[in-house]
Amino acid sequence: MTFEEQTAAALDPLAQVPDEVLWDVVTRDGACMSVYTDGQAPDFTGDVLSDRELAARICAGCLVRNECLESEFRLVGGASLGVWGALNVEDRQAVYAVWLVRRLGGDQG
Numbered sequence: 402m403t404f405e406e407q408t409a410a411a412l413d414p415l416a417q418v419p420d421e422v423l424w425d426v427v428t429r430d431g432a433c434m435s436v437y438t439d440g441q442a443p444d445f446t447g448d449v450l451s452d453r454e455l456a457a458r459i460c461a462g463c464l465v466r467n468e469c470l471e472s473e474f475r476l477v478g479g480a481s482l483g484v485w486g487a488l489n490v491e492d493r494q495a496v497y498a499v500w501l502v503r504r505l506g507g508d509q510g
């Protein structure tokens with residue numbers, strides 16, 4: 402199983418969770434939320450390499466990475482800038498393509 406397939410499959414248990422519940426969990430428990438409330442927002446640039454480094458640093462200990470990624474896929478289909486679910490935009494778009502096939506009833510393997 403590829404990284405993209407593994408990451409998309411890990412989101413399957415969240416498929417029936419309502420949008421607002423997911424968002425509440427992310428905004429309550431997301432590791433980056435304390436960064437924002439401390440007044441020092443992460444400097445997401447949209448640059449692939451630096452965002453990947455920031456994702457590794459900020460999201461490493463986050464307990465709601467799957468919920469964060471699921472929310473972003475539902476809201477904007479992996480297209481927002483910066484880091485969500487510990488992935489930069491380039492990695493998210495690759496996982497989103499696999500996630501979408503699974504949600505449309507495709508590969509469930």
Ligand code: SF4
Nearest residue numbers: 431433460463469486
């Ligand atoms: S996965 Fe990263 S971007 Fe998402 S809530 Fe956690 S720390 Fe924030």
